[in-house]
Amino acid sequence: GLYEKHNVDVEFVVKKCGTGAMIQALKNKEVDMIVALTEGLVADIAKGSDIRIFGTYVQSPLCWALSSGAGSNVKTINDMRHKTFGISRYGSGSHLMAYVLAMQRGWDAQQDIRFRVCGDFQALRDSVNADEVSDAEGHADAFLWETFTTKPYHDSGEVQRIGEITTPWPCFMVAGLKGMLDR
Numbered sequence: 001g002l003y004e005k006h007n008v009d010v011e012f013v014v015k016k017c018g019t020g021a022m023i024q025a026l027k028n029k030e031v032d033m034i035v036a037l038t039e040g041l042v043a044d045i046a047k048g049s050d051i052r053i054f055g056t057y058v059q060s061p062l063c064w065a066l067s068s069g070a071g072s073n074v075k076t077i078n079d080m081r082h083k084t085f086g087i088s089r090y091g092s093g094s095h096l097m098a099y100v101l102a103m104q105r106g107w108d109a110q111q112d113i114r115f116r117v118c119g120d121f122q123a124l125r126d127s128v129n130a131d132e133v134s135d136a137e138g139h140a141d142a143f144l145w146e147t148f149t150t151k152p153y154h155d156s157g158e159v160q161r162i163g164e165i166t167t168p169w170p171c172f173m174v175a176g177l178k179g180m181l182d183r
Contacts, residue, residue: 013031015031018040018088018092018093019036019037019039019040019041019092019093020040020088020089020091020092022034022036023036023040023041023044023049023051026051026175026176026177027049027051027177029177032176032180033054033174033175033176033180034174034175034176035057035172035173035174035175036172036173036175037062037093037171037172037173038053038167038169038170038171038172038173039093039096039097039167039169040091040092040093040096041053041173041175043091043096044091047091050177050178051175051176051177051178052175052176052177052178052180053173053174053175054173054174054175054176054180054181055173055174056170056172056173056174057172057173057174058170058171058172059170060170060171061166061167061168061169061170061171062146062166062167062171062172063146063147063164063165063166064093064097064144064145064146064147064164064165064166064167065144065145065146065147065150065151065154065161065163065164066080066101066142066143066144066161066162066163066164066165067125067128067142067143067144067145067150067153067154067159067160067161067162068128068141068142068159068160068162069128069129069130069159069160070129070157070158070159070160071129072128072141072142072160074141074142074162075160075162076162076163077101077105077162077163077165078105079141079162080101080113080141080142080162081105081107081112081113082112082113082114083113083114083141083142084113084114084115084116084139084140084141085098085113085114085115085116085140085141085142085143085144086115086116086118086123086124086127086128086140086141086142086143087115087116087117087118087124087143088117088118088119088120088121088123088124089117089119090115090117093144093146094124094143094144094145095115097144097165097167098113098115098144099113100165100167100168101144101165104165116138116139116140118138118140118143121145121149124140124143124145125143125153125158125159126138127139127140127143128140128141128142128143128159129158129159142162144165147164
């Protein structure tokens with residue numbers, strides 16, 4: 001009854017996509033507001049976007065699993081120093097959290113980590129299971145992805161969980177375009 005009480009008409013739209021795609025939907029005015037990962041929203045705002053964060057949706061931090069290939073010799077977070085992180089795209093959570101991991105470990109992010117853009121979650125899983133020698137173009141040593149989404153693939157043995165990192169900020173924020181609340 002909260003929406004009726006304030007005479008607000010709300011339609012929830014489920015979008016099975018990542019923060020980047022939700023931000024694009026917001027910019028395309030397909031939706032008025034989004035609930036998205038904090039790091040993606042902040043990264044977009046830092047690039048000069050007219051998106052604004054209106055409030056916190058989930059206060060607790062987000063846990064990211066670090067996963068390597070099923071038969072990989074990369075077994076711990078420390079094994080990732082001087083290795084290649086698979087990322088979905090530059091500026092994504094998988095990319096940004098690799099920097100957070102490097103900073104927390106005291107690594108030089110410019111020297112101690114590398115990136116390979118792989119694309120979606122399936123492509124990331126494929127990249128860590130690609131043969132490093134025969135498929136150098138598609139190989140990554142490990143990737144970071146939200147822990148509960150990754151768990152079924154750890155359980156099945158498709159990838160191995162070698163560590164985790166928790167965001168030092170709340171995980172989900174409510175955001176909209178600048179001026180949205182003025183309407």
